[in-house]
Amino acid sequence: MTKRLNEFLAGVPMTIVGGVFLAVSLILMMMKLEVPVDPAWISVIISGIPLLYLAIWRIINNKGMSKISSALLISIAMIAAIAIGDIFAAGEVAFIMATGAILEEKTAERSKKGLKKLISLAPQQGRRIMNGKEEMIRAEEIKAGYMLRVLPGETIPVDGRITIGNSSVDQAVITGESLPVDKEAGDSVYCGTINRFGAIDMEATEVGEDSSLQKLIRMVQDAENKQAPIQRIADKWATWLVPAALLIAIAAYVFTQDIIRGVTVLVVFCPCALVLATPTAIMAAIGQAAKHGIIIKSGEALEKMGKVDTIVFDKTGTLTFGRPEVSDIITFLGEPDENELLALAASAESRSEHPLGKAIVAHAIEKKLVLKDAEGFRMEAGKGIYANVSGRDLFCGNENYLKENGIGIPQQAIDTLNLLRNQGKASVLAAADGLCVGVIGLSDVLRPAAVEMVAELHEMGTQTVLLTGDNHRTAAYFAEQAGITDVKAELLPEEKVQNILQLQQEGKAVCMIGDGVNDAPALKTASVGVAMGAMGSDIAVEAADIALMSDDISKIPYLKRLSNATVSTIKFSLFLSLLINFVAILMSFMGWLTPTTGALVHNAGSIVVVLIAALLYDRKFD
Template identity: 70%
Template sequence: MAKTLKKINDFLAGLPMTIVAGVFLLIDLVPHLMEEFGGTEIHLSFLPFDPAWVTVIISGIPLLYLAIWRIIYNRGIAKISSALLICIAMFAALAIGEMFAAGEVAFIMALGALLEDATTNRAKKGLKKLISLAPTQGRRIRDGKEEMIPAEEIRKADVLRILAGETIPVDGKILTEETSVDQSIMTGESLPVDKTVGDEVFCGTINRFGAIDITATKVGKDSSLQKLIRMVEDAENKQAPMQRIADRVASWLVPVALLIAILAYAFTGNIVTGVTVLVVFCPCALVLATPTAIMAAIGQATKHGVIIKSGESLEKMGKVDTIAFDKTGTLTYGRLEVSDVIPFDSTLTEKELLTLTASAEAKSEHPLGKAIVARAKGQNLPLTESENFKMAAGKGISANVDGRSLLCGNEKYLTERGVSIDGQVHSTLEKLRTEGKASILVAEKDTCIGVIALSDVLRPEAKDMVSRLNAMHTSTVLLTGDHKKTADYFAKQVGISEVRAELLPEEKVQNIEALREAGRKVCMIGDGVNDAPALKTADVGVAMGSMGSDIAVEAADIALMSDDISKIPYLKRLSNATVKTIKFSITLSMCINFVAIVLSLLELLTPVTGALVHNAGSCFVVLIAALLYDRKFE
């Protein structure tokens, strides 16, 4: 029975039936207008019933269903809602034969519900995509033999072998060999992290080079990826549905309306006056104020490549006073490029050093090596086929180029091969580290002949964007999984003074929660899977929609489809204007209601003219909201 009622209610509350209700209400309006303002009485004798009855049935039944549902299931004062007040007015109008007035208040409420639904529907596919990243099997080593087993059968202390390119199925520690691990899913770092014996590796990250053996330390629900999934689930569950402003004031609105209507009838002796008071007291304009303004703002934002998923997030964005940024892929492009080519050998030019290094790295699979080769090819430098190419995973490579024996790698790799690193090299490396750059040392035989530095590329609009936010009295914070020096360098470049670096996803969440506990309204902007929990935990989450992961986009409330972070100040201004428009519309609607109540008490309005005034207030609210659509916020 309950399911049948729900289906009937949903059908009547849908857009097609609401349109039908509006058409019949319009048909009924014509004779009333002629009678009230033209003096000519017109009867719709060709119809066997009053057209407004269709509107009352179509729009009134869902309204009555909602009012009763809230009385039964809501707690305390929340049982008294705006739907209850409008139902009372509707039945009062029906009792004295004022069909149009009854149909009008029900129809305006139905229209408001449709507008609100149109702004709050949200896709929730991100969690499924996150779960799909979880490895389904692992290669266990037992008694010297390898066996593939389901991930859920892996137990703590099991020894697992991970081949190059495979996803690590559990958290663990490396027992043998060295490698580089792509752990961008967890930290957002743009570079694979070099790992050696004793280092920790995380579930869901990818082994990039060679085979490693690990011992499982955290399995099943305790693994990092599963914690990440749970954080997204928990944050999703914490999201409260947007509560209508009209319902928040209904606890006093309903008794006040009834009291005034009863007093009006008692003093005038005219039941029509009491009913008119109830009709004009209905908070339909109040109900429309929020969804119409939000719909216009969402339409405006869509034109600018900003997708806002819900009205609640737009309202909250208008109250945000702190914006937290991820670094990689957000403030930066998330791609490595050669930034410095520094020869230590006076006989070498920068182009010669780049040509030698690119020739040696041409067979490398490491992202740093590939970036060096890409730069050389971009400058049309002639590369030579290398010989005796060898790669030490996570350290560097050796190769012969034009008869020259070259080593390219990190400082540890070169010193292990007997290359002396003097003070000049050390000071250069330290300077590059403070600038947030990764370095490849190049040596010939036992001498370091140069260094090539690579850096993530800062978005050119980032500095101006932060400056504009500061001018709007909005604080900015950098939350990143990158190294502290790298984070400090990029934060200084764009003008962010508050930096929190080397953070795992759960630590980003903790930092967001700490900011909120300090009384700050926080917006988080990120692009990676690792940012999803923080995006959900923040008051508002904004994802880089074009380059960002599907999971980050689904987890966020707002997506920048063009990855243009210069849109952030625009988004903040639009949100501020939307909140102001909503407040103004609410104030205006309440003023119109107050004037209408006074006119009703003076018996200058009837239920029909009162309904028309009530309708005019709703139209004003919609018109004011519509002005948001074309307003300039640049």
């Protein structure tokens, strides 16, 4: 009951009510009008009761010096002001403290939806094969050694090894790879990944809590639990503020024999400006970032971003767009030419559901080529497709697929394939009427802003690292294009986490930028996680501290400059608030201030801190 009452009184609506009555009290006081009951009493009750409750709770439950908090100091000042009849001063310090607490709470809120979404990806059932028959069983009933069948479009229920069949598996949830990976007998598959095309039989190897997806979920949970809440600066300093305030107040009374001076010292000593310094600067910076399409979820993230010296990038969907596009069309025999080869391949692929086939068709349409009907279309999952176009037998696929169909691969084609692989590109060989006539190279596309963005970060003294689940050649190719020299490739989610932890152990303050579900543990583990918000997965966005809603990575240097400025502003505001308090204490000691005028000076100091922070909102950081 007491807790619910305090939560109600400390909420935004009641705090606003308290502020209104405090303002009425000030107006009456300035107009020298007397009323039977000072309206400031309402502010004292609304903002003071939760403050007093918090101070007492910490004295009873906290250990050691943490019993002494800013709430205790302000409660003492509030009670002292009431004791001498200055209700406005009591209401003012309680109201300012309540306002600061609300601001800080709003900036520190974290979303918990991401973990729930990640858990929802866990498969619920699997298709067990026993005695030649199929039966659906719950995922938790699957044991190592069970034989399972996964049909096209189904999610693989546990980690395992393919025993029969070929397919292409979308592993983005685990590795972040932009393209489905061709799989055949003997290859490993992961829980939570999607079988796109052919039916496969597999043997379960890692099940339950040992599966890849469950490890991913566990890593996000662990990283979430390691995130410590922000300790308010005023509370950090309260261990010496409270004794200092009491000693100075007592000294003021002893030396002057004036209880008013002692109470005034307590009122002006209250760390309200300290309480406001951090949250107001952060709120202004969050508003500034929002104008640029950047959502910052907490003040802690903004403060930490200002200290970051190493930024780690995922590749697919972060540095690149995460979708394959035709990059090369190479013919071997002079006939057909490039456009004819593209038109033939696109016609044959027009019925394909494979991402590479779709990309070839899209490129042909973009070039306004005429596609012809494909007859006799058939696809072999993980290998390629066949179709008859205008009487010509066309095979499009990998080397093995063409060889299996009796088509020789000329040395020129082999050399071209090796060149494309070294550039991190995928390749589709095209054969017409039994002859290998060309190859179409496809590649993910580097974001245009990536090169300049990385260069700006380097100029700011920030180290850049690429961590990706893609193969070494692809990673090296795109890292070189972007200007990143530190590259780690073919990483599973736990290996990305290990690399970030290693950087942190070396004393680095690490920011991770990613977009996929597989990036969620790394985003949580890093000091600051930044997700691509427009095209990135919901889970990555929820796991991150900051989201780029337009996927514009050119905003990263801006974000770093904004964070640096925020930290500097907070430090300056803290210094200024301490200086104002020091001057006010001297004035109180000399008798130049009363509790009421002291409260007004104290309030003016808080307003100055807020105004300084507000300047962040309109400052230019581009």
